[in-house]
Amino acid sequence: MSDAVAAAxxxxxxxxxxxxxxxxxxxAWLLAVCxxxxxxVGIGGYTRESxxxxxxxxxxxxxxxxxxxxxxxxxxxxxxxxxxxQYRLEHQGMDLAGFKTLFWPEYLHRLWGRLIGVVFFVPxxxxxxxxxxxxxxIPWLLLLFILGGLQGAIGxxxxxxxxxxxxxxxxxxxxxxxxxxxxxxxxxxLWTALTIRHPAAAALPGFKNxxxxxxxxxVFLALTMVAGTFVSGTHAITVYxxxxxxxxxxxxxxxxxxxxxxxxxxxxxxxxxxxxxxxASITALLIVTTAVWALRAKxxxxxxxxxxxxxxLVLLQYGLGVTALVSQLMDVGxxxxxxxxxxxxxxxxxxxxxxxxxxxxxxxx
Numbered sequence: 001m002s003d004a005v006a007a008a009x010x011x012x013x014x015x016x017x018x019x020x021x022x023x024x025x026x027x028a029w030l031l032a033v034c035x036x037x038x039x040x041v042g043i044g045g046y047t048r049e050s051x052x053x054x055x056x057x058x059x060x061x062x063x064x065x066x067x068x069x070x071x072x073x074x075x076x077x078x079x080x081x082x083x084x085x086q087y088r089l090e091h092q093g094m095d096l097a098g099f100k101t102l103f104w105p106e107y108l109h110r111l112w113g114r115l116i117g118v119v120f121f122v123p124x125x126x127x128x129x130x131x132x133x134x135x136x137x138i139p140w141l142l143l144l145f146i147l148g149g150l151q152g153a154i155g156x157x158x159x160x161x162x163x164x165x166x167x168x169x170x171x172x173x174x175x176x177x178x179x180x181x182x183x184x185x186x187x188x189x190l191w192t193a194l195t196i197r198h199p200a201a202a203a204l205p206g207f208k209n210x211x212x213x214x215x216x217x218x219v220f221l222a223l224t225m226v227a228g229t230f231v232s233g234t235h236a237i238t239v240y241x242x243x244x245x246x247x248x249x250x251x252x253x254x255x256x257x258x259x260x261x262x263x264x265x266x267x268x269x270x271x272x273x274x275x276x277x278x279x280a281s282i283t284a285l286l287i288v289t290t291a292v293w294a295l296r297a298k299x300x301x302x303x304x305x306x307x308x309x310x311x312x313l314v315l316l317q318y319g320l321g322v323t324a325l326v327s328q329l330m331d332v333g334x335x336x337x338x339x340x341x342x343x344x345x346x347x348x349x350x351x352x353x354x355x356x357x358x359x360x361x362x363x364x365x
Contacts, residue, residue, distance in 0.1 A: 022132045023196050029123050030193035034345070036116045037186045041341050043112055044179075045334040047105045048232055053170060054086050054163070055102040056110065059156040065114055067107055077103070086168040113152055121145055140192070147185055154178050172233025172266065179229045183222075186341070187348055194352045202300060207357035210293055214354060217286035218347045224283045225340055227276040236269040236276075237333070240325050247273050247325065249281075280321060287314040287343075294350065306350035313343040 047053045057080040058064065068074040078099045081087055087094070091102075124141055127133045133141065158174035161167070231237060240247035252270035264271040287310055294307035320336040323329075 023199075026127060026133055027193045027197035029127075030189050030196070033116060033120050034186055034190050034193065036112070036119060037182065037189070038338065038341050038345075040109070040112050040116065041179075041182070042334055042338050043105070043109045045232075045337045046330070047109050048175070049330040049333055050102070050105060051086070051090065051169070052102045052105040053109075053159055054084060055081055055099065055106045056159075057081060057084070057163070059159075061114070061152065065111060067103075074100075084163050085165060086162065089168050113155070117145070117148055117152075120148060137192075137196075144185065144188060144192075147181075151178070151181050151185060154181055170233070172230050175233040176226055176229035180226055183225065183341070183344060187344070190345055190348045191352060194349065198352075201355035202353075204299070204354065204357045207297065207299070207354060210290070210297060211351070211354040211357035213286070213293060214290045214347070214351055217283065217290045218351060220279065220283040220286050221340075221344060221347060224276065224280045225344065227272070227279050228337070228340065230266055230272045231276045232333075232337075234267065234269050234272050236273040237325060237328065239269045239273055240328070242326070246270070249274070249277050280318070284314055284318050287311075287347075290350075300353060303350060303353040306346055306353055309346040310343060310350060313339060313346055317343055 056064075056077070068077050074096060078096055081099060081102075091098070124133075124145065128138060154174075155178050158170050158178045161171040161174050162169055237247070239252075242248075246252070247270070252274055255268065255271045255274065256264055257270075258264050258268050265275055266272065291307045291311035291314070294303055295311070297303075299307075317336065317339050320332060320339055324332040324336045
């Protein structure tokens with residue numbers, strides 16, 4: 001994310017003890033929202049892998065905050081679920097108790113999303129009224145709130161795609177859009193929080209090439225995460241077979257099995273899994289190179305800490321990916337997704353510290 005979006009309106013012209021206190025408070029609030037989004041990713045990953053996402057058939061942003069409170073209400077919700085293909089093809093004969101095991105994860109997912117909106121909006125109004133937020137920052141924060149509401153709408157469109165008569169799951173492309181949009185919001189919030197806390201970028205005259213390498217690694221990390229959403233959306237991990245070597249990193253012989261050819265990277269499970277593995281390997285090499293470079297450079301403590309974090313997280317991420325593939329365990333897959341988000345956040349931290357790369361000492365405020 002560029003300084004033009006978040007850093008430009010936040011440059012401090014005069015720092016007082018009061019303004020420093022305000023910056024700490026507002027930054028901590030935004031970091032708390034970021035943490036809630038990270039938890040949301042875990043809940044969303046579980047609902048996806050457990051097949052719970054289609055258990056709630058309507059979208060009521062206000063009334064939907066309450067679960068069914070009577071036997072009649074539960075029976076009504078269950079009856080709606082029984083009208084979609086997922087029930088008929090995957091859960092035929094399920095009783096109400098079984099339905100509730102699907103309902104509660106999706107309910108928690110939606111409830112947590114509403115809670116994020118409340119935790120963002122209510123303090124924002126309080127900070128504005130108390131004049132704890134810079135006036136130039138208010139439109140940007142309001143825009144982030146609106147985009148958060150749009151994310152909820154994208155989520156519902158994604159869920160509704162699973163009600164199609166020819167489908168038992170949501171469309172992978174919409175799942176990817178939903179996750180990617182959430183990551184864009186997370187990056188914007190985290191960058192804003194860091195910039196509020198540290199509005200002045202330190203000049204780093206000899207670090208331009210390091211920043212370029214970090215940007216390239218960040219782009220590949222984003223591509224890897226997007227590719228991962230299609231692995232999840234198509235359940236591409238199921239093509240793995242240790243006996244035949246399928247799904248173990250080699251290009252599959254049926255990579256172009258689907259027509260037209262461009263559908264394969266998005267719908268052909270073997271192709272989807274291979275693409276994710278190939279891009280992930282390139283990404284890991286770029287990240288390790290970036291981290292080692294930053295650790296060996298005479299950088300600031302923040303940059304070195306961020307570099308160490310991404311180095312350790314990418315090793316963990318690669319290990320979790322292999323373990324998820326081999327074990328086929330849902331919990332490992334969710335941990336793999338959560339760790340990817342932590343790695344993304346660590347990269348934002350690193351890139352934020354490298355804002356002044358290439359600038360002469362004394363040239364930046």
